[in-house]
Structures are given as structure tokens and as C-alpha cells.
Amino acid sequence: MTLLYSEVEEELRAAVRALLADRRPPSAVLARAESAPGHDADLWKALARDIGAAGLLIPEDLGGAGASAREAAVVLEELGRAVAPVPFLTSAVMATGALVASGAGEARDLLASLATGESTAALAVSFAASPYPPGPAWVRAERGRLTGRVTAVAGAEGADVLVVPASGALYAVDAADAVVEPVTSLDLTRPVATVTFDGAPGRPVAVGLAPLRAGLALGAGLLASEQLGVAEWCLATTLAYVKERHQFARPVGSFQALKHRLADLWMEIVQARAAARNAADALATRAGAAEAAGQDGRAHDQAVEAMEAVDTGESVDVEVAMAVAVAQAWCAPVAVHAAEECLQLHGGIGMTWEHPLHLYLKRAKADQIALGTPGDHRDALARLADLPAPLAV
Secondary structure (H helix, E strand, O other): OOOOOOHHHHHHHHHHHHHHHHHOOHHHHHHHHHHOOOOOHHHHHHHHHHHOHHHOOOOHHHOOOOOOHHHHHHHHHHHHHOOOOOOHHHHHHHHHHHHHHHOOHHHHHHHHHHOOOOOOEEEOOOOOOOOOOOOOOOEEEEOOEEEEEEEEEEOOOOOOEEEEEEOOEEEEEEHHHOEEEEEOOOOOOOOEEEEEEEEEEOEEEEEOOHHHHHHHHHHHHHHHHHHHHHHHHHHHHHHHHHHHOEEOOEEHHHOHHHHHHHHHHHHHHHHHHHHHHHHHHHHHHHHHHHHHOOOOOOOOHHHHHHHHOOOOOOOOOHHHHHHHHHHHHHHHHHHHHHHHHHHHHOHHHHHOOOOOHHHHHHHHHHHHOOOOOHHHHHHHHHHHOOOOOOOOO
16 A cells, blocks of 8 residues: 655655745745746755755656656645745656656756756647647757747746657757747746747757657646645635634634535545545656666656557556546646635635735636646546547437
């Protein structure tokens, strides 16, 4: 039986939580978001230096920690709980996952530079891209030169390297060779941008798009842990408030109607924790099995094959794909529900810009449509489980 959290993971959680509480509590994140929305470079450097977050999933021989998805999930829980404006998900999980899965020489060089946190990377795909069906080819490559335009790219602003799918392959492009135009994002703590390539020189990273889907699948599975952290903060903050807020000479939390609402929310979050941990464990187990089998670091290949086979019903290993689909289908709406309950039960305070709650609601709503909507994941889960759709009437 796998422990929900190992001792190492609890120690990592404590370290991340202490650093965030000291450097960027939610109130500080809110104050910064008003004046300088986007990634917090100083906080990211502290996480990379003191925690080793940037290289958590990078092999030890490349300067990383060689940790698993379980440890990365714990970090994302704490980052979600603090709505920390850092590129951990986009650079240290999604882009890193794609590069690790490719295993090529250029990818290894990039991973070595990412391990210290001195540079960051971003997948040049829409943040709404699903890991299941093949997405449209927004960029084309001709003789090593990339041309095209991609919208809603998360983490591109401030990234040093862009990992770009083009003409059926993956290329690494220096961000300086592309035009990155920040656009207004619903989530003030996670910027998105439109990225344009006009003959930008690209370095081949991988042939085929399996590594891209590996990065998207890893991102979707671990995004559930960030959503769990958002939901837990909302519940804890709401509980504290309803114990202090009095009405009719009683704490409002003593009213039975609110007790039932909060009890129902607690149950949803307990189930979200189980789903998120199951996805992280499935991803970590598959990575460990692939490494033990000597598959040259292609940790997510079989899971990716399952993702690619969703539309055909043919799957090598559906366990990881199903775990990711279940986690996203459940955790995304739970995070939104928790944020909405937090807003409503805070009354007028919850509607003010001065309270950090709106950052959590915006993060929850943005995450809900990131890396596939809950509906996308439910549809994929039905096909993976061979459950026929209802007959049309």
C-alpha cells in the first residue's frame, strides 16, 4: 500500500511552505499582482536555489534532483495554496517533461541549463491544449526555420527557451528569436502570451510529437495537485472566517445550513486529494518502471501511447491515462466550487479587490480550462474505459 505522502514529501512540503510564507504570503502576492502582474523572478530564484524546485524532475546526471511526479505534486500543492506566481508548472513540469521524454542530445543540454533555475523554458502550445487528440499545427518548419503563430502560451513571457512543435517534430527556439506579446490573462499570477515565429532558427529536439504529449500529460496530471492546493486554502480560509464572523450574537459558522455546505465541500476536497495523489503516483510509478527497463529516460512513453490511442480505443497502458483523466475531471470543478463557496461565505469582503480570494477564484477558473476541460477528460475516460456514449435522441 502506497502512503498518501512519504516522509520525504512531507519534509519537502514543509520547506516550500516555510519559504513561501516568509517571502510571498498571499497578501504579498496580491500587492505585487496589482503593480507587476506576471512571474516573480526573485521568488523563482529562491525556490530554485533553496528547494531545488527547477530541477526536481531532471535526472541527477544533468544536475537535477532526479525526483518523481509525487514530489513535484507536493510542490504544486503548496504553490497552489499560495497562488505563487512562478513558472514551476510551465517550465519545471511541462517543458521539462517533454525534454526528458525526448532524451536527445539537444534536450539534455537544455535540461542541464534548466536544472539550476537560471533559465526557464515553455512549451509553445496553447495552455488549453489537451493531451489527447492531436492539436492543430500552428507552426511549420522549413530547413530549420520556424514560421507561425501560437496564442495563449503560458510561461512564454520571461522564458529563455521555447519548445516548439512544428511539422511533426519538436524544436528548441531561443525566446529572443521569437516575438512574445503578453496578453491580458484571467489569472494575474500566470501570464499568457501570443508567440510569433518569423523564420526563427530552431534546434531539433525530437522527431515526432510523443515527447510533447508526455509533457502535456504530465502537466495535466500534476495540475490536479495545484487545484487541490487552491481548494484547501479556500476551505481553510472560509472555516477561519465563519468562526470569527458573528451574526445574531452567534458565529455564522454555527448555522446548520453553512455547516452542511462546508461539510459537503470538505468531502469533495478529500476525494480530490485521493484523485490527485493517484495521478501523481501513477505517473511516478510509470517513470520508475520505464527507467528500470532502461528506456533511455523516456519515462512517459507508454502513458503517451495510451493518450494517443484514446480516439482509436487501442491502448498499451491505460492506467496512467485514466488516472490523469479522473484527476482532472474531478479536481478542476472542485477547485472552482471551493473558490466560489469561499467568496459567497465571505460576504461583501469576498467581493473586494483587497482580499486575495479573487486570485484563487481566477486561478481555479483558469486551471479549469487548462490542458483540457473536465469534459475533455470525461470523454477520454469514457473511451479508455470502453463506455459507450448515450444514444442520441
